Each structure stands twice: as structure tokens, then as C-alpha cells.
Amino acid sequence: xxxxxxxxxxxxxxxxxxxxxxxxxxxxxxxxxxxxxxxxxxxxxxxxxxxxxxxxxxxxxxxxxxxxxxxxxxxxxxxxxxxxxxxxxxxxxxxxxxxxxxxxxxxxxxxxxxxxxxxxxxxxxxxxxxxxxxxxxxxxxxxxxxxxxxxxxxxxxxxxxxxxxxxxxxxxxxxxxxxxxxxxxxxxxxxxxxxxxxxxxxxxxxxxxxxxxxxxxxxxxxxxxxxxxxxxxxxxxxxxxxxxxxxxxxxxxxxxxxxxxxxxxxxxxxxxxxxxxxxxxxxxxxxxxxxxxxxxxxxxxxxxxxxxxxxxxxxxxxxxxxxxxxxxxxxxxxxxxxxxxxxxxxxxxxxxxxxxxxxxxxxxxxxxxxxxxxxxxxxxxxxxxxxxxxxxxxxxxxxxxxxxxxxxxxxxxxxxxxxxxxxxxxxxxxxxxxxxxxxxxxxxxxxxxxxxxxxxxxxxxxxxxxxx
Ligand code: NAD
Numbered sequence: 460x461x462x463x464x465x466x467x468x469x470x471x472x473x474x475x476x477x478x479x480x481x482x483x484x485x486x487x488x489x490x491x492x493x494x495x496x497x498x499x500x501x502x503x504x505x506x507x508x509x510x511x512x513x514x515x516x517x518x519x520x521x522x523x524x525x526x527x528x529x530x531x532x533x534x535x536x537x538x539x540x541x542x543x544x545x546x547x548x549x550x551x552x553x554x555x556x557x558x559x560x561x562x563x564x565x566x567x568x569x570x571x572x573x574x575x576x577x578x579x580x581x582x583x584x585x586x587x588x589x590x591x592x593x594x595x596x597x598x599x600x601x602x603x604x605x606x607x608x609x610x611x612x613x614x615x616x617x618x619x620x621x622x623x624x625x626x627x628x629x630x631x632x633x634x635x636x637x638x639x640x641x642x643x644x645x646x647x648x649x650x651x652x653x654x655x656x657x658x659x660x661x662x663x664x665x666x667x668x669x670x671x672x673x674x675x676x677x678x679x680x681x682x683x684x685x686x687x688x689x690x691x692x693x694x695x696x697x698x699x700x701x702x703x704x705x706x707x708x709x710x711x712x713x714x715x716x717x718x719x720x721x722x723x724x725x726x727x728x729x730x731x732x733x734x735x736x737x738x739x740x741x742x743x744x745x746x747x748x749x750x751x752x753x754x755x756x757x758x759x760x761x762x763x764x765x766x767x768x769x770x771x772x773x774x775x776x777x778x779x780x781x782x783x784x785x786x787x788x789x790x791x792x793x794x795x796x797x798x799x800x801x802x803x804x805x806x807x808x809x810x811x812x813x814x815x816x817x818x819x820x821x822x823x824x825x826x827x828x829x830x831x832x833x834x835x836x837x838x839x840x841x842x843x844x845x846x847x848x849x850x851x852x853x854x855x856x857x858x859x860x861x862x863x864x865x866x867x868x869x870x871x872x873x874x875x876x877x878x879x880x881x882x883x884x885x886x887x888x889x890x891x892x893x894x895x896x897x898x899x900x901x902x903x904x905x906x907x908x909x910x911x912x913x914x915x916x917x918x919x920x921x922x923x924x925x926x927x
Contacts, residue, residue, distance in 0.1 A: 461580055461593035463567070465491040467791055468581055468594035470573045470736060473501020475768030475780030476600030477557055482788035483598075484564035491592055492566050493573040493583055498550075499557035501602055503777040505550060506622040511645050513546040514625065515808050518652030522810060526847060537653055543627055573601075574737035578761060596763050596791045599743070599751060600784060601736050603729040603769035608637070608695070615700040617722045621646065624724045631655050631721035635707055637695050639666040641807045643726035644678070648809050651687050658688040658720070660695055660709065667807055671820045673834070674813050674870040677850040681811065690715065698723060731770045755797040757787040765790070779803045801885045802866075806875035811851055814878035817866030817885055818856055829859045830866075833891070833915035835907045837871050839922045842902040848872045853907035855881070855891060857915050862890040873904055880908055891915045 465488075469480040472494035480492040498505055524532045561568050569592070571585030580593045605620040612618060616628075624646045630653045636643045639661030647657045659666070659682075666675050666689065682689060693711035704719035733749035744760045745751050751759055751766035759766050765787040768780030782800060789796050804816040823830045837843035837851035851871020858865050867881035884894055894912035899905050913919040 461591040463491060463569075463590060463592045465489050465567070465592060465594045467491075467596045467598060467788070468493065468573075468592055469598045469600055470581065471501060471600035471602050471768070471770075472496070472499040472557075472568070473600060473602050473768060473780060474503050474777040475602075475784040476501065476598070477561070477784075478781040479598045479600060479765075479767060479784030479788045480566050481560060481564055482785040483791055484566045486788060486792035488596075488788075488792065490564075490566045491569060491594070492561065493569045493571060493581070493592070495570070495572045497570055498554040499561065499568065500550075500554045504553050504557070506625055508777055509553060510546050510550055510625045511621075511642075511649070512808060513549045514542075514627065514649045515645060515810075517542060518649045519810060521652045528847065537630065539627060539629070546625075546627070575739075575741035575743070576737075578741045578764070597741070597765065598784070598787050598791070599733075599736065599738075599759070599764065599766040599770055600768045600780065601732045601770050603731045603775055605725070606728045606730050608698075608725055608727060611698045611725065612700045612705070615705065617700075617705050617720075618698065619722060619724045621724070621726060624650075624726075629722075633704070633718075633720045633722075634658070635660065635695075635705070635720040635723045636726060637723065638726035638728070639663075639668075639689065639691070640726060640728065641667065641805075643724065644682075644807060644809045646724055646726065647682070647687055651682075651685050656686070658690065660690045660693045660707075662692065662694050662711075664692050666691070667813065669805070669819070670807070670813055670815055671854070671868050673820075673852065673854070674815065674868045677811055677852070677870050678807075678809055678813060680850065729769065729775055731775075733766075733770050755799075756790045757783050757798065758790070774803055774805060776803060776805065802882055804878050804882050806878065808875055811848065811871045812874035813868075813870045814874040815866070815868040816878050816882050817864070819866060819868065820854070820856060823856055823866065828865070831857045831859050831915060833857065833911045835911035835914055835919075836922075837904075837907060840902075840904065840907050840910070842904050842906070843871065845902070846872060851904075851907070853877070853911045855894075855908070855911045855915060857891045862892065862915075864889055864891055864894065867908075869907075871904065871907075877905060877908065880905060 467483045467488045484490045571583040573581045576582045634655040636659045696710045697708035699706045706719045708717040731749040733745035757765045767783035769775040802817045806814040834854045838849045843849040854868045856866030895916045899909040
């Protein structure tokens with residue numbers, strides 16, 4: 460006999476899980492949402508997207524103030540306790556909001572670790588004992604965990620993952636960031652602005668290896684100007700705890716001498732949590748890496764159990780998870796829907812920001828697609844010049860035959876906001892001419908999208924292109 464019964468049980472209350480739970484409740488289901496953390500929101504709200512954006516905002520204010528033309532500000536003074544309190548209050552506002560939303564929908568929230576006990580039940584270990592919940596439909600939204608590099612001294616608090624870096628215990632004089640991906644570079648941006656001397660180690664030959672090189676270049680140039688040291692094609696082979704810091708030994712064609720750092724952040728990716736939920740008790744297949752394979756309706760091999768978000772495959776992004784969560788809830792409610800998003804945009808909230816959607820230029824070349832690209836340099840964008848940030852560029856990737864937009868990449872201030880326009884254009888199957896003909900407000904950064912489209916159309920007047 461189970462202690463509790465639900466139409467739908469959702470394991471994990473991150474953006475994927477809470478969206479699934481709320482949508483299922485709105486569609487008339489009795490829902491139990493389970494999470495091991497005391498607050499709803501998962502990694503994204505509690506120790507990921509949101510606190511990092513709060514700190515990045517402060518970092519941006521510091522660097523913008525320092526670069527404001529014609530005004531001299533004093534040296535910024537960090538009040539770390541106040542900064543931490545503010546960041547925590549931002550997180551609390553959102554997680555409390557989720558608790559209210561759950562209550563309004565009569566979603567029961569259980570705070571505990573859930574494991575499958577059978578195909579129709581989960582056992583939940585809570586602070587005050589164990590509960591069994593039986594369900595008709597299950598939605599697994601148990602997320603991912605940070606990848607660790609074996610052999611590192613993880614008992615040393617100076618060795619951090621993203622959660623530790625966001626805790627902002629102090630501002631180290633020397634910070635080593637291992638992994639030049641999105642987390643590594645967002646945290647490098649924060650700590651550089653707060654006064655750390657930052658070194659980033661990336662084992663590939665480019666920062667953010669998934670993005671096109673031309674988009675990454677302005678970021679790399681700015682990091683170099685800010686004296687952030689970037690070591691490409693480099694690995695940290697050894698990390699030792701010493702009294703004066705963590706001593707890193709490097710390997711690679713241009714590897715420097717071993718050196719000690721006050722703190723080290725490891726940001727080399729995340730692994731899905733599929734192996735931690737006793738999925739075999741439900742008969743749910745999990746692959747060796749911990750991903751749970753799903754079909755186009757987010758269904759696992761067990762027809763009444765769904766998997767969404769990081770655990771169901773790349774890209775591990777909150778907006779993919781929430782979209783999939785709603786979809787799974789709708790399938791549970793009998794709607795005839797399937798995952799048909801044209802594109803899932805990616806954004807690095809660095810300074811400058813980098814965003815891309817659809818096919819990248821690299822991927823298009825690898826796939827042998829017949830494409831045309833159009834790049835509008837922000838050096839010719841009035842608005843970019845007025846904000847002192849004209850290093851950006853906006854790139855459109857166009858299918859040569861159909862003239863449809865199949866990809867876009869933007870680097871520059873607000874690139875994360877700007878990419879949404881191209882996402883909508885792609886969803887609406889727009890041709891590049893549609894973007895060129897849509898009147899954009901002047902002077903804005905959004906104009907760069909229309910101007911890139913005008914380059915593709917041959918109608919640009921803002922720059923001179925010699926006749927072909
Ligand atoms: P990532 O995959 O973006 O980057 C990891 C980087 O580390 C890669 O560039 C990789 O080549 C490098 N690397 C791997 N092993 C290494 C090693 N031993 N030494 C040196 N470099 C090594 O992963 P992440 O930055 O840790 O982020 C984790 C996940 O969270 C990703 O899926 C990311 O998309 C997501 N995330 C998204 C956002 C956002 O949308 N803004 C922000 C943070 C995280």
C-alpha cells in the first residue's frame with residue numbers, strides 16, 4: 460500500500476519539472492512534485508542561471524562604470540555580505556514565487572530524494588521518514604550534476620564547482636578556471652570584474668568550442684585586454700592542496716610552469732542524473748552516460764513514464780527543459796502533441812554576450828549544407844557605437860536554395876536578448892528577405908539583424924559592398 464497517490468508524479472523541481480507539474484495540474488491532474496532541495500527551482504534558480512545572472516549584472520555595472528566616457532567614478536568597493544544577501548534575495552523571490560504557484564494549483568510538494576520502487580511507485584526519503592507514492596504517470600526531470608576531474612582534492616574548500624563559485628565566499632587574488640565553456644567564462648567574467656586575476660584553461664583550441672570562432676573572437680579579445688589569461692589546448696594534470704593555495708600542473712603545447720592559485724573552479728560540463736533514481740525498478744532504460752532515451756513525445760521505453768530536461772539529452776538548457784516539461788504534461792493529458800521546436804537557442808552571458816540558434820557555420824560546413832552567410836559588423840551600427848561596444852557582429856546563415864534562415868549567431872551587448880527575434884523568424888519559416896523588409900526601430904542593436912538580412916539580399920546601404 461502506498462502512502463500517497465497521484466495521477467502524475469514529477470521527480471525534480473527544476474524549470475523542466477515545475478513546468479511539467481504546473482501544466483499537468485492546469486490540465487486537471489492530481490500532481491505530486493518531488494525535489495531533494497528545500498526550495499523549488501532546481502539548479503537553475505538556486506545555484507545556476509539566476510544567481511549567476513545577478514552577479515553578472517553587478518560585474519557589468521562595474522565594468523561599464525569604469526569605461527563610461529567623460530565621467531570618472533571612484534574605485535569600486537565590494538561589500539561582499541551585502542552582495543551575497545542581494546543575490547540570495549533574488550533567488551528567494553523566485554523560489555518563493557514557485558511555492559506560491561504550486562499552492563495555487565494544489566500541487567503537492569515533497570521535499571526528499573525519490574527513487575523508483577516499481578513501474579508505478581516511487582519511494583521518497585524525507586527528513587522525517589520514508590513515503591511511498593504511487594502514480595499513473597511519471598515524469599523524470601532529475602537533471603544533471605557537475606562533472607568532476609578524477610584525482611583532484613575535492614575535500615579542499617578552495618576547489619569549487621559552479622555552486623561554490625556562486626557562493627562568493629571571497630574574491631581570490633588568483634583564480635584558476637578549468638573549462639572554457641559557458642560556466643567557466645561567465646564565472647571568469649564575474650570574478651575578473653570583482654578584482655581577481657583569472658586564468659582560464661581549456662583543452663580544445665577555442666573557448667566555447669560549440670560556437671563559431673568569429674563569434675568567440677570579440678570575447679577572447681576583451682578577456683585579453685582585461686588581462687584574463689587564456690590557455691588553450693591545455694589540461695590540468697595535477698592539482699595539489701598546499702598551505703599557500705592549490706598548485707596546478709599543466710600539460711599542453713604552451714603549458715606554463717606549475718603554479719599555485721587561491722581558488723580553482725572546475726567547470727568541465729555536467730552529467731545527467733539517470734543512474735541515481737533506481738530507474739531499473741521501473742524498467743526505464745538509462746544509457747551508460749546516464750541519459751534516458753525518449754521519443755518525440757518525451758516518453759521513455761516505459762509508455763507511462765516520461766523524461767525531460769538535462770536527463771533526456773543535450774543541450775542541457777533550462778528553456779529546453781521547460782518546453783519539454785509542458786509537452787510531457789500535455790501528452791499525459793491526452794493531447795496529440797510532439798516536440799517540434801525548430802531550434803533551441805544557446806546564450807553565454809559573458810561580456811560581450813554570445814548567442815546562437817539553428818545551425819552554426821561550423822556545423823553547416825561539416826554537414827555539407829549549401830549555405831550563404833551574411834555578417835553585419837557592429838562597427839557600422841550607430842547604437843553599438845553610442846554605447847561604446849562596437850566589437851560585435853550579427854551573422855545569419857541562409858539556405859542558398861530556399862533563402863530560409865537556418866541559423867544565426869550574435870556576439871555583442873545584449874546578444875542573448877537579440878537572438879530571440881531570429882528564433883521566431885526560424886519558427887515562422889521566414890526567408891531572409893522577410894527580416895530585411897521588417898522595419899526595425901532605429902537606433903537599436905536589433906537593427907543589426909535586419910542589416911545582416913539586407914546584406915544577404917544585396918540591398919544594404921549602411922555599408923558599402925563592392926558589386927559581385
Ligand atoms: P560546457 O560543456 O559548456 O563547457 C565545458 C568546457 O570544458 C568545454 O569547453 C570543454 O572543452 C572543456 N573541458 C572539458 N574537460 C576539460 C579538462 N579536463 N580541462 C580543460 N577543459 C576541459 O560545460 P559547463 O560550462 O560546465 O556548463 C555545463 C552545462 O550547463 C552545459 O550544458 C551548459 O550549456 C549549461 N549552462 C548553460 C548556461 C547558459 O545557458 N547560459 C550557463 C551555464 C551552464
